[in-house]
Amino acid sequence: MSLAPSAKGIAPFGEHGTWYRVTGDLGAGRPPLVVVHGGPGSTHDYLLNLASLSERGRPVVHYDQLGNGGSTRLPDRGPEFWTVRLFLDELDNLLNALGIADDYILYGQSWGGLLAAEHAATRPAGLRALVIANSPASYPLWRREMKALREALPPGVNDTLAEHEAAGTTDSPEYMQAMQIFYEKHLCRTRPWPRDLVASLMEIQNDSTVYGTMNGPSEFHVIGTLRDWTVEDRLPRVAVPTMLLSGRHDEATPATVRPYAELIPDVRRWVIFEESSHVPHLEEPARFTDVLAEFLDEVGG
Numbered sequence: 001m002s003l004a005p006s007a008k009g010i011a012p013f014g015e016h017g018t019w020y021r022v023t024g025d026l027g028a029g030r031p032p033l034v035v036v037h038g039g040p041g042s043t044h045d046y047l048l049n050l051a052s053l054s055e056r057g058r059p060v061v062h063y064d065q066l067g068n069g070g071s072t073r074l075p076d077r078g079p080e081f082w083t084v085r086l087f088l089d090e091l092d093n094l095l096n097a098l099g100i101a102d103d104y105i106l107y108g109q110s111w112g113g114l115l116a117a118e119h120a121a122t123r124p125a126g127l128r129a130l131v132i133a134n135s136p137a138s139y140p141l142w143r144r145e146m147k148a149l150r151e152a153l154p155p156g157v158n159d160t161l162a163e164h165e166a167a168g169t170t171d172s173p174e175y176m177q178a179m180q181i182f183y184e185k186h187l188c189r190t191r192p193w194p195r196d197l198v199a200s201l202m203e204i205q206n207d208s209t210v211y212g213t214m215n216g217p218s219e220f221h222v223i224g225t226l227r228d229w230t231v232e233d234r235l236p237r238v239a240v241p242t243m244l245l246s247g248r249h250d251e252a253t254p255a256t257v258r259p260y261a262e263l264i265p266d267v268r269r270w271v272i273f274e275e276s277s278h279v280p281h282l283e284e285p286a287r288f289t290d291v292l293a294e295f296l297d298e299v300g301g
Contacts, residue, residue: 011097019070024054038110041211043069045199121234136256138230170217186251235263247276
């Protein structure tokens with residue numbers, strides 16, 4: 001089945017620009033789903049299959065956050081530029097530029113889930129519902145859980161990772177090979193990896209400015225500016241119906257997701273995909289689409 005026609009463009013954001021894609025008709029009368037990708041420093045590509053919701057009458061908005069993909073690249077900017085506030089302002093700017101700030105739903109995946117929760121905690125008048133997918137509520141929790149997941153890897157893998165991290169040689173082939181073992185268990189269990197996921201990973205590799213600055217060299221070695229950031233204390237202010245999604249083998253373990261379930265007042269459900277890790281929309285796409293569409297129809301008009 002072919003997707004509804006899409007429109008692409010650049011939304012001016014100060015001196016810069018945010019690339020976006022709209023699939024479906026924003027004027028069709030249903031709140032659009034705005035998709036906030038992970039990283040920080042990834043791109044929309046790995047979440048592109050969410051555009052299939054447009055065939056159910058739900059317009060879908062994808063965008064690349066500043067510094068990556070089709071948006072303005074700024075490889076010379078330092079850590080003081082790449083802040084949570086920057087990406088919150090960018091999201092607000094995009095909603096206004098598209099004329100949807102008074103009626104929309106947010107879907108945040110991984111880092112995008114923290115960003116979406118931070119946005120929702122400001123109680124924007126137009127936000128109708130929130131989906132937080134595969135997202136920790138706290139980077140300190142994430143780092144603690146990464147340690148446990150690493151220690152459960154096959155013998156010698158964590159030792160190899162630790163040796164290269166201590167030596168500052170995380171760009172070495174040996175580190176990359178050991179990293180892949182973790183990723184194939186906790187990032188995506190589908191073989192071969194879906195093309196859309198590979199596209200986003202290649203974008204990070206080609207320009208790691210944002211990812212390296214805010215996160216670090218890998219998912220499980222977070223040494224960037226976000227290492228101590230949390231949204232936990234703002235979660236009680238989220239005032240819209242919320243759904244949580246995660247995978248049974250997710251690097252975002254239940255311990256990292258639980259604060260959302262315990263602190264957001266109106267969590268309607270927490271769905272765990274038994275055959276998935278960090279990207280159930282790619283690992284179990286049929287069930288994922290049904291689960292998401294059901295929630296959106298329930299709460300989003």
